[in-house]
Structures are given as structure tokens and as C-alpha cells.
Amino acid sequence: MQYSEKVVDLFTNPRHVGTMDEDDPNVGTGVVGSPACGDVMKLQLRIEDGRIADAKFKTFGCGAAIASASYITELVIGKSIEQAEAISNREVAADLQLPPVKVHCSVLAEDGIRGALEDWRKKQAAASASA
Amino acid sequence: MSLHLPIYLDYNATTPMDRRVLEAMMLYLTDEFGNAASNNHEYGYRAKAAVEKARQQVAALIGAEPKEIIFTSGATESDNLAIKGVAEARGERGEHLITCGTEHSAVLDTCKHLQKHGREVTYLQPDQFGRVVARQVAEALTDRTVLVTLMLANNEVGTLNPICEIAAAVKDRGALLHSDATQAVGKMPVNVNELGVDLLSISAHKLYGPKGVGAMYVRRGVRVLAQMHGGGHERNMRSGTLNVPGIVGLGAACEIAGREMAEEAKRVSALRDRLERGILARLDEVTLNGHPTERLANTSNLSFAYVEGEGLMMRMKDVAVSSGSACTSASLKPSHVLSAMGVPDELNHASLRFSLGRFSTEEEVDYTIEQVVRAARELRELSPLYEMARGGIDLNKVHWTEH
Numbered sequence: 001m002q003y004s005e006k007v008v009d010l011f012t013n014p015r016h017v018g019t020m021d022e023d024d025p026n027v028g029t030g031v032v033g034s035p036a037c038g039d040v041m042k043l044q045l046r047i048e049d050g051r052i053a054d055a056k057f058k059t060f061g062c063g064a065a066i067a068s069a070s071y072i073t074e075l076v077i078g079k080s081i082e083q084a085e086a087i088s089n090r091e092v093a094a095d096l097q098l099p100p101v102k103v104h105c106s107v108l109a110e111d112g113i114r115g116a117l118e119d120w121r122k123k124q125a126a127a128s129a130s131a
Numbered sequence: 132m133s134l135h136l137p138i139y140l141d142y143n144a145t146t147p148m149d150r151r152v153l154e155a156m157m158l159y160l161t162d163e164f165g166n167a168a169s170n171n172h173e174y175g176y177r178a179k180a181a182v183e184k185a186r187q188q189v190a191a192l193i194g195a196e197p198k199e200i201i202f203t204s205g206a207t208e209s210d211n212l213a214i215k216g217v218a219e220a221r222g223e224r225g226e227h228l229i230t231c232g233t234e235h236s237a238v239l240d241t242c243k244h245l246q247k248h249g250r251e252v253t254y255l256q257p258d259q260f261g262r263v264v265a266r267q268v269a270e271a272l273t274d275r276t277v278l279v280t281l282m283l284a285n286n287e288v289g290t291l292n293p294i295c296e297i298a299a300a301v302k303d304r305g306a307l308l309h310s311d312a313t314q315a316v317g318k319m320p321v322n323v324n325e326l327g328v329d330l331l332s333i334s335a336h337k338l339y340g341p342k343g344v345g346a347m348y349v350r351r352g353v354r355v356l357a358q359m360h361g362g363g364h365e366r367n368m369r370s371g372t373l374n375v376p377g378i379v380g381l382g383a384a385c386e387i388a389g390r391e392m393a394e395e396a397k398r399v400s401a402l403r404d405r406l407e408r409g410i411l412a413r414l415d416e417v418t419l420n421g422h423p424t425e426r427l428a429n430t431s432n433l434s435f436a437y438v439e440g441e442g443l444m445m446r447m448k449d450v451a452v453s454s455g456s457a458c459t460s461a462s463l464k465p466s467h468v469l470s471a472m473g474v475p476d477e478l479n480h481a482s483l484r485f486s487l488g489r490f491s492t493e494e495e496v497d498y499t500i501e502q503v504v505r506a507a508r509e510l511r512e513l514s515p516l517y518e519m520a521r522g523g524i525d526l527n528k529v530h531w532t533e534h
Contacts, residue, residue: 001441001458008445011442011445014513017512017513019518031515032532033531033532034531034532035476035477035480035516035526035531036475036476036477036531037476037531038439038456038457038458038465038476038477038480039439040515040516040531041515042515042518058513058514058515058518059513059514059515060437060438060439060513060514060515060516060517061439061442061458062439062440062441062442062445062456062458063441063442063445063458064458065439065442065458066442066513101463102458104463111532
């Protein structure tokens with residue numbers, strides 16, 4: 001597959017690869033995709049004072065899936081929760097110039113943000129209920 | 132000797148043309164431009180003589196008579212012609228065909244086309260190595276079966292079908308046997324009489340010849356109805372002005388293969404084993420797809436658990452291979468061959484095919500081992516699946532979100 005320079009760069013030198021403590025109440029974890037479909041992304045967000053303080057990812061997938069995940073971590077850090085939720089896959093696909101057959105990789109990245117925020121909200125709700 | 136990068140280990144996709152083949156062709160691309168059908172002057176006679184020499188060269192490689200060789204544009208056309216041509220010619224006998232899900236799309240799509248037009252097709256279930264056995268064929272054959280089409284060697288995994296035994300079963304019931312031998316011819320001895328096939332497909336560019344030319348072997352007495360109509364070339368089976376330089380190239384490639392194949396197969400087989408051993412010794416959770424022994428000597432199809440094939444290929448930048456991963460195909464479906472063999476989707480996506488050939492070297496193999504091992508380790512560090520598996524999570528029990 002012929003990719004843009006940006007995809008090749010992000011795939012070759014992915015940013016923010018890693019794992020945060022899943023049990024940390026300030027960390028939200030989203031795992032989206034499936035091995036059978038050929039891509040799985042785990043995105044973790046650390047939320048402090050209503051902002052995304054840090055993001056980490058791991059991805060099983062093709063070049064575009066890894067690049068999209070790396071790109072989303074860069075986009076999301078420093079944003080408010082509302083701003084993070086407003087990030088759309090179209091933005092990722094356009095910025096990375098993904099070929100049409102690879103647009104689903106950017107959808108996975110968007111789903112990752114939603115999944116991570118949903119997990120964080122559940123934890124917050126559980127924490128305030130037990131407090 | 133310095134390495135020529137990227138290293139080419141995709142010989143089952145296509146091969147570089149041998150310089151000796153090009154030399155044989157040059158004259159027919161330039162001064163000897165005649166039409167082999169021009170039966171009225173010296174230009175035509177000389178073109179025809181060149182075509183007939185090539186016909187002998189192709190026939191000699193597979194133990195056929197020159198008259199039994201029909202030149203085509205390649206194996207896809209040969210497959211189409213053999214299958215449709217026999218189905219049409221034998222319509223009175225019946226409309227049943229037998230094939231297998233591991234076949235090349237040139238065979239499968241042709242069978243599907245015939246199904247749409249009222250024929251019945253049985254798709255045999257291969258074993259875990261991609262093999263079909265004679266007993267399965269015998270059980271599927273009926274008095275109305277016109278043709279069985281099963282490949283000699285699989286393009287993705289290299290597995291060899293026991294065509295000889297299958298042929299006996301087919302003959303017993305009065306059906307005909309076609310074999311797509313695209314990957315086998317030039318890599319291993321192929322003799323149409325020993326195999327017992329009635330039709331066989333050959334492609335020039337898989338054996339160091341030019342692209343766009345191939346041949347179909349058709350046993351004397353077997354009727355095949357033309358699919359390309361026109362001037363009645365090739366004993367009325369395939370009309371169209373003959374591609375003289377291409378045909379000369381196919382002939383030269385066959386002659387070289389006949390002379391050098393035995394030595395070459397030994398050398399390539401040792402390189403392939405070195406590659407496989409080198410990778411397996413240094414990486415865990417790598418599985419071989421295809422038959423461990425009944426396999427082409429040049430092919431190695433491996434699945435690297437927890438990493439995706441396209442990503443793996445991109446990481447090993449300077450090595451040209453191919454993958455069963457859906458991400459390399461426009462259809463977004465993983466390899467139909469591995470699926471038919473029962474390889475789970477996640478290992479299908481994680482597969483790479485290495486195919487070696489005439490110009491592969493030990494140095495290239497060693498370089499490739501380094502690249503593959505490094506790339507797979509890096510991507511496993513990046514893989515959430517690897518992390519989960521190492522953490523003791525059974526990936527088959529996780530509830531994944533399909534998308």
C-alpha cells in the first residue's frame with residue numbers, strides 16, 4: 001500500500017506507545033476492534049482537571065491503523081473532554097491522507113477515544129457512588 | 132557482493148526475466164516481426180518456425196507432444212479456456228464440476244461463473260495443510276461430472292496435491308482432469324503422462340519468462356470449445372495473432388528450466404529451509420501454513436501471532452514479500468486459501484509468504500531473517516494482543532467489538 005509520508009513517519013516512529021495502570025481512577029481505557037478483523041487498538045487517556053493530561057496506545061494492525069492510533073494520541077493530549085469527543089475520524093483520515101480502503105482505521109481511532117472516555121466516566125461514577 | 136535492495140522474495144507473484152530468455156526474444160521483437168499465420172512469405176515462415184520450436188520446448192518440459200500445446204495470454208486464460216471450454220464441449224454428458232476452495236481465483240471465479248449459468252460445482256474441503264485426497268474426489272464424482280480441476284501446487288502455501296492418485300479416480304468415472312500447474316512448472320518435475328492429467332495450465336512469467344504469455348496442455352482427443360473466436364489459430368481453440376516474441380520467451384524459459392531445475396531446486400530448497408529455521412529459532416509463536424514436506428521447495432508461509440501482516444511487511448521495508456492479510460487486498464478479506472484450510476482469521480491476518488527463486492542468495496536470506504525477527508519483535512511490543520496474552524488473558528475468550 002502506498003501511504004503518505006505522515007503515515008510512514010508515524011508508523012516508523014510511533015508516539016506515545018505504552019500502557020498506563022488500568023486501575024487508576026483517572027485513567028480511561030478503550031479497547032476496540034477484533035483480532036479476526038485484523039485490527040485492535042487499545043487507547044488509554046489520563047484525565048486531570050477535565051483535560052486529557054496524557055495518552056498511550058497499543059495497536060495490532062496495519063500501517064494505517066498504527067499511524068492513526070499514534071496520531072490520535074497527539075491530537076487528544078491537552079484537549080478538554082468536550083474537545084476530545086469532538087474529534088472525528090474524518091479529520092484523522094484527511095490529515096493522514098488515508099487511502100479510501102483505510103478510512104476504517106481512522107474510525108477505530110475515533111472509537112478508541114469514545115471507549116476510553118466511557119470507561120473513565122464509569123470509574124468516576126463508581127468512585128462518587130462509593131464516596 | 133553487495134545486497135540489491137529491496138530483496139525480492141516474492142517469486143510466486145512473478146519472477147524477473149532471465150537474460151537468456153530476453154536474448155532469445157530480441158530478434159522477434161525487432162527484425163523477425165512476421166505474423167506466424169502469414170502462410171505466403173518468408174517473414175511468416177520464420178515466425179511460424181520460431182513458434183513451433185517453442186511449442187517443442189514447452190512440450191518437452193512437461194512430457195507432452197508439441198501438438199498438445201496451445202499458446203495463450205497466461206495461466207488465467209488457460210484456466211478459463213480449459214474449464215469453460217470443456218464444460219461447453221461436454222454439455223451432453225452433464226453439468227457437474229469439482230474443485231476446491233484453495234484454488235486460484237482464475238479457477239474459482241470461472242467455476243462461479245459457470246454456476247451462474249446453471250452448472251453445478253462441488254467445492255471439496257481441503258485438509259489443514261491445503262491438500263485434497265483421491266478418496267474425496269472419488270466420493271464427489273458422479274456419472275454427470277464433466278471436469279475436475281485441482282491445482283498441482285498452491286501459490287500461497289506451496290502445498291502439493293496428489294494429482295497422480297486423483298487422476299486415477301477421475302479416469303475411473305469418465306471425467307476429465309485439469310490442473311493449474313502455474314506454480315509447479317519450472318520448480319519441480321511435471322510430466323503430464325505420469326500425472327495423468329487431461330489439461331494443464333502454464334504461465335511464462337512464473338518461470339523467468341515474459342508476462343502476458345502462457346500455455347494450455349490439452350491431451351490429444353480432448354475437445355475444448357474456443358472462448359476467443361476469430362481466425363481459428365491454435366487448432367481452432369484460441370484465435371488471435373500469436374505473440375511470437377512472448378512465445379519464444381516461454382519456450383526458452385522452459386528449455387532453461389528443463390536443464391537447470393534439478394540443481395536449482397536443491398539450492399533454493401536449502402535457502403528456504405535456512406530462512407524457515409532461522410526465523411523459527413529466534414521467534415516464538417510462529418506457525419507454518421501449508422504441508423511441512425509435500426510442498427514446493429521455494430515457498431514458506433508463516434503466521435506471526437499478535438502482529439498484522441501488512442504492518443510487518445512495512446516494518447521490514449527492504450524485503451519484498453506478500454501477506455494473506457486483508458489489509459493488502461482491496462476486498463478487505465483475508466486470504467481465501469488460508470481460510471479454506473481452516474486457519475483462524477487472526478493468524479490469517481498475521482501471515483507472510485516468502486517465495487524464493489533463481490536469484491536468491493544466502494546473504495539475502497540472512498538479511499531477511501534479521502529484518503523479520505526485528506520487525507516482529509518491535510510490532511509485538513506495540514501489540515495489545517501480545518501484552519494481553521503475556522498477561523495470561525485467553526484472547527479467544529475476550530468479547531471483541533466487531534467493526
